[in-house]
Amino acid sequence: MSNQNETSLDKEKQPDLKIKVERKEGEPTAAFKGASWAALLVGVSAYLIGLFNATMQLNEKGYYLAVLVFGLYSAISLQKAVRDKDEGIPVTSIYYGISWIALIISISLMGIGLYNAGSIVLSEKGFYGMSFVLSLFASITVQKNIRDTQRAKERN
Numbered sequence: 001m002s003n004q005n006e007t008s009l010d011k012e013k014q015p016d017l018k019i020k021v022e023r024k025e026g027e028p029t030a031a032f033k034g035a036s037w038a039a040l041l042v043g044v045s046a047y048l049i050g051l052f053n054a055t056m057q058l059n060e061k062g063y064y065l066a067v068l069v070f071g072l073y074s075a076i077s078l079q080k081a082v083r084d085k086d087e088g089i090p091v092t093s094i095y096y097g098i099s100w101i102a103l104i105i106s107i108s109l110m111g112i113g114l115y116n117a118g119s120i121v122l123s124e125k126g127f128y129g130m131s132f133v134l135s136l137f138a139s140i141t142v143q144k145n146i147r148d149t150q151r152a153k154e155r156n
Contacts, residue, residue, distance in 0.1 A: 027152035028145045036141040043135035044068070050127055056119050067109045068132060074102035075136045076143045083147065107136075 028036075047068055051061050078099040084091045110132050114125045 024152035024156055026148055026155070028148050033145045033149075036138055036145050039134060040138035040142050043131050043138050044072075047128065047131040047135060050124070050131065054120070054124070056117075060117070060119070063113060064110075064128065067106060067113065068135065070102070071106035071110065071132060071136050072139045074099065074106050075140050078103050079140045079143055080147075083144070 048065075051064055054061060081091050081096045081099045085096065110129065114120065114129060117125065120128075
């Protein structure tokens, strides 16, 4: 009986041995990658579900869908151009400028569209605005994670 107690006490004293997954230098953690993808999926899904359930006309829904796609593309494009410039990869000033202008236009189109939308109540406007911003931010983060992971793999 005493051997059994000693054995159980020894097990309690020993720390749990966990297998540590080694990351390459500069690679984002799995948790950060997962959180980034989750934020992107939540933002885009919420936006699209809200758009699908909206009572607005089909041409209005198309407008908001196009603004989302344009915003996501322009945000990723700008992030890539900024990072390329920072890392010494050549980026033309025209592309860099167009990337900035495209992002500003997409955000402006969203703001102007929501401001002038008479058929949408204020709470829905806030919902679309927040899911749009979440989607833009998450798309930038996902793109950054993909690039960091690729760079870490290339180093080794």
